[in-house]
Amino acid sequence: MYRSKNCGELRLKDVGQKITLSGWIQKSRDLGGLTFTDVRDRYGITQLVFNMDENPELCEKARRLGREFVIQASGTVRERSSKNASRSTGDIEIEVNELTVLNESKVPPFTIEDETDGGDDLRMKYRYLDLRRTPLQQNIIFRSKLALETRKYLDSQDFVEVETPFLIKSTPEGARDFVVPSRLNQGQFYALPQSPQTFKPTLMLGGLDKHFQILKCFRDEDLRADRQPEFTQIDCEMSFVHIEDILNTFEGLAKHLFKTTLQIELPDFPRMSYDEALEKYGSDKPDLRFGMAFTELNEQAKGKDFSVFDQAEIIVGFVAEGIAETYSNKDMKDLTEWVQRPQIGAKGLVYIKWMDDDSIKSTIGKFYNDDTLKSWFALMGGKKGDVIFIMSGETDKTRKQLNELRLEMGKKLNLIKPGYFKPLWVIDFPLLEWDEESGRFHAMHHPFTSPKKEDIPRMLNGDHETMKNLRADAYDLVINGSEIGGGSIRIHDRALQSRNFDLLGFTKEEAEYQFGFLMGAFEYGAPPHGGIAFGFDRLCAVMNGQSSIRDFIAFPKNNQGRDMMIDAPSLIHEQQLIESGIKLADPKK
């Protein structure tokens, strides 16, 4: 037996017990007569004491312990004279009478503490040491608990977890596939799944009417910060359901997860149409943790000889509370420069301050008198002491730019309380997106997404312009401004699917080539169905108020797609190439 207790569980009530602990040396303090050594495992840290007077040999041995040595120590629990309130075991210590070094350790390349001195690259290379740090370990343990609670909830709702294959077929749509040469079928390739999207409807056809899976998916994209070539999804599909059934089921899942892992009871989730989200927040994933919703001012602001506004497609702004006196001209100039950076690309920023002395200070005072501007405050829900920010220009761009400013002001004004969650269903997405460049429609979600029932007649008979305004039974779950999941009800009617393919510009042959297997399968009694998928890595991060998914993945890859710890990808043997039926395009490499 290597241990009778772990390093996180001993308390005052255990004083007098003979126990054995195992773990890693966190640090040692040699105070001459006494040596204090902290031993750490996954559960916590416990202080060991060695007494030079009572057992000089053992104390000498303890003094030779280096950081991260693995030890086993037996002794008696006793009350500490100087307690450590910041540690759960801080009331006790162990008077050691037996010490075994189970393994030595080289000096680690960075400190194994909550705040480490290791840089990203070093921490990725020595991930096994980074994982010893409590914050990372807690993230990984949280992830495990979140996955289990997901499964428990979905099981309670009669969902069946079905594993779908990883060696599948490459499909020309979507992102780039990772491909896998087949040795037994030379010249042919498997692809790793970007999602189980072929198999989810297939399982619905198979009658497994509630299906889910927590699985790895793969996308060979150029990696941006916080994108991973392999990532984890919760993928779900249900038969014989309307949109309400799906939203209720998965709102239930989200509530269950927050309750069981964070002890937070979420109220019912508000719902907002895609159009409203763009109008009010300039984003299809608005962060509702703070206000500053947009108001459009076209009616109020046009025709007053201010040519910038007169030429704009949209004039839109929001109110920032209580900063009229505190935000200096310099602050306003900085903000203006911030929105003018190429990443945001705004032409400028109009502000209107309503000062405490009732005066108005504004960059557009020339064109609008104070009473007019005060009436804008009234319209927009502002008051004395507040500031209105306004942008103008082409609608889509301007809303996006103002959204960036809103998020920035939310941060600057500390409006985002930690541990506060604002979930939201965004619904009624457009069915089709018109792409000017290619002169054709694209599916906003995917080509099997169903239009809303009330839009079907317009879809079957409408003109080109009508098609731009069709709404889909598609939905996203947004939490704190992050898209956590999304999905749609699928078309199960053949005529409607055919019309959709027509609208998307597929010939019969193209549709057959790209979707042939599914279209064939759908002829054997496809039930009405719909689904949703959640980004599991992102969900973990958002629930912990963190922005990086990397710290919730045990072994992430870097921005070049490399696993720095095991040094993959790597060269392979010539024999492996031969067996796979492939050659390197550039054999010098």
Next chain:
Amino acid sequence: MYRSKNCGELRLKDVGQKITLSGWIQKSRDLGGLTFTDVRDRYGITQLVFNMDENPELCEKARRLGREFVIQASGTVRERSSKNASRSTGDIEIEVNELTVLNESKVPPFTIEDETDGGDDLRMKYRYLDLRRTPLQQNIIFRSKLALETRKYLDSQDFVEVETPFLIKSTPEGARDFVVPSRLNQGQFYALPQSPQTFKPTLMLGGLDKHFQILKCFRDEDLRADRQPEFTQIDCEMSFVHIEDILNTFEGLAKHLFKTTLQIELPDFPRMSYDEALEKYGSDKPDLRFGMAFTELNEQAKGKDFSVFDQAEIIVGFVAEGIAETYSNKDMKDLTEWVQRPQIGAKGLVYIKWMDDDSIKSTIGKFYNDDTLKSWFALMGGKKGDVIFIMSGETDKTRKQLNELRLEMGKKLNLIKPGYFKPLWVIDFPLLEWDEESGRFHAMHHPFTSPKKEDIPRMLNGDHETMKNLRADAYDLVINGSEIGGGSIRIHDRALQSRNFDLLGFTKEEAEYQFGFLMGAFEYGAPPHGGIAFGFDRLCAVMNGQSSIRDFIAFPKNNQGRDMMIDAPSLIHEQQLIESGIKLADPKK
């Protein structure tokens, strides 16, 4: 709302209720005035009734329903006049007043019934139809439940589920890797994991002292029946443990799974050494559901002028009860021919019958008198009416051949009761296997497997012959003659690991090349640890008394590694090859 109830839940107590069902048409019987239609979903089958007198239009509509049409039917639950006891809903039927065809279906290529008329290939191609069959659906649902219960149990034991990467590094040992060309690192390749064996110790180094995962693994082997290129494992690793801790923890898991999914309380598992398993059953995975253990007869049978026995390294047999009178000479001849087939390759089969009239009939009566042969019955636990089967020759081969005969007799004599489970830990495997051909030792489990503590001094100082007899802290879980799982305690001591590499014939450079990353990592305080992995597909099959794992995999591949449903692997676009930095070795393909 598509349905208010499912097709498996209505009972007599529901009579009079207005309900709505959705599902697939199983079959229809048109009895003139009445039409009976069975509608099926995942939960069961319910009978619908349409009455020509009361609602001719609806009845006509019902008559046009084909097999596998998807329908929605509303009506009233009523008691059936002729009940169907073989069906859970057999006491009721639905008097339908509203019928909607949600989707039509082509006639399926095979019948969707428990016993289908579809062959293997057809069922694989139309897997989504095969999945509608209750037996397959129940298998998949069982699998889902088994995975959930595995997770619940391991969670209750403080295990953390950690996902390890799928895009890893190709390693030269073990089976053939599936490789994945890297676009961002041209000329380099990822490999898909054959197991998470690099990451399990890494997580132990990271302090996550109890880790598990249910994950897909990949092996590019020539496929035999019932081998799959992708398969699922339960992979577990624990730190600060001895072998007892592992066996107890996972015996607990197995008991929990049998109890929660099959309602079977298993008694404590017996343990048997590898040597004993071979001596008594000629196999390291003995089927203990029946007896017929082996007895060696070298002492008794040698030196009696029977040259076959005199020249044999081993003479070994078992008793088959009560068949002396029923097994004819012809039966014995058939059995002899059966063991002489090339698949088994025995030279011959000796039998001794103790007849009811107390006479002995035997193929070796010339060399041994009746009293001698009766004394063998006494020694082997046989009696009048029984038969002794004996084989002789080189020890390993002979035991294997006799094992085959034992298993065959177990089947022939119906000794294997369905629903009966006999788990067993096989322990004390040899550490090293001597390979005559290459003239070197191989690791029986893997190169990090620890010898048993009491064998360490012999390992460090012993001669060549001693090395052949070293035992490992390795273990297999065997149920009903199938190896369900296996693992070992790992070496965490550097000197011992170095000695093991020496014995395995690795130079320092080779060891560094093959295991460099892990050896480097182990220098930073590796804890004592060990693990186990279970074949999840096999576990599902064995727990259901079935021999094929395919029927527990939603989308299996055939013996050529093809997914016949989606037709993968397949050709890919030239552009994908270029982006992956590879060319086909034979571009004609």
